[in-house]
Amino acid sequence: MEEEEQLRSFLFVMTYMLLKRRRDINTANTHRRNEIHRRIRHRQYFFQRQRRMLMMMIAGGIRSNVRIRTRPWTTTQSTDWWERVVMTEFQPSDWLDKFRMSRDTFFYLCDKLRPRLARQDTSFRLALPVEKRVAVALWRLASNIEYRTISSLFGVGKSTVCRCVRDMCHAIVALLSSVYLRSPSEQELEDSAHLFLSHWGFPHCVAAIATLHTAIITPSNNASDYANPAGWLSVVSQVAVSGRGQFWDVCASFPGGTEPADILQNSSLWASAAEGGLSPNPTPTFMGKPLRYVLVGEACYPVQSWLMKAFPEEKGRRATHTALTERQRLFNRSLSRALRVCDEALLRLRARWQCLSKRNDCGLDVVPTMILACCILHNMCESHGDAFKAEWQAEVSETESPQPNHKHLLSTSLDQSQAEEVRHLFCDYFEQNE
Incomplete structure (x- = not known):
């Protein structure tokens, strides 16, 4: 009996193991078949997707060819518009109107920015050529139109337009500042002083x-700090303009409510000029005395031995006008005439790059870099002799908000006593020449 019980137990165990082995084999076969079917379905889906994309590309090519034959170039498909119209059919006037620079200057800019803007193709898409990236960004800077309009025009996404603008502005500041926005050499100082005397009638001056x-959208924090004296929100930039109407120094990172005297005192221009950085060695002479070159500015700036401003004509807001001497009035008129170099340079800057004349909807992290990039582009176009169209200036004058007036801000807290001696020396010069 015991042997029969052992045999039955043995047979039961063997039967269970055989059944389990058979079940495991069937399960493994089922998993294998499911995996094979899954891979087949995935491959079929992949091939179908490729086929649909190919058919869409073929259909898009057919539609674009139809548009080319039946419509003018202004309404052709965006990709064809860039590759065929802009690159092959644009006339010199078209380059100036759309990109605010000549064709030669455009390709010069592309070559200079290529180390920072060139991208590699990937397995999913072809990288945008540097020329197209620069064209997208320049179109935005020149017109300040919406991203979606530029997106449709060039056949790229809105995020791509935004990225092109950011990348190009940063590349310009990084690669071209040392060439087009730098401290002047001694020869450039002498040339600028000669131009201020011959064109603007103010001697011994190298910059104004x-x-x-620049108008901005409402910032998320401290919006009241950005309200300027005219009542609208802005970012204020300080510029130093040479006798040629080009920018030597730009400080673009202050809220619109900041006073110009505070910006000057916190800028590198203040430290450089105070230490004699804007005058050659040895010190040039003026009216028989050694005197460093000077800058000119409005009444909102403090008078220094290197910074001349007009004699005040009133003592505070409620006081009557003071009696200026004839030589002081002559000095004020001459200085006011010299300050026109700033007005003309800034007007040409805003007219060429209208992102500075209209409200800029970019973030505050981008606006200062964009302002610097536009100033560098202005200097580059002026240096290359690119034409400036009068209609740009007329358009800006009619549409933009007037620039805030800082003439009512009379700065005296940082005035130097020795600066009065320098200012009276200029009065002697104008009185003699009168």
């Missing part, structure tokens, strides 16, 4: 300083 307000 002024402010530029």
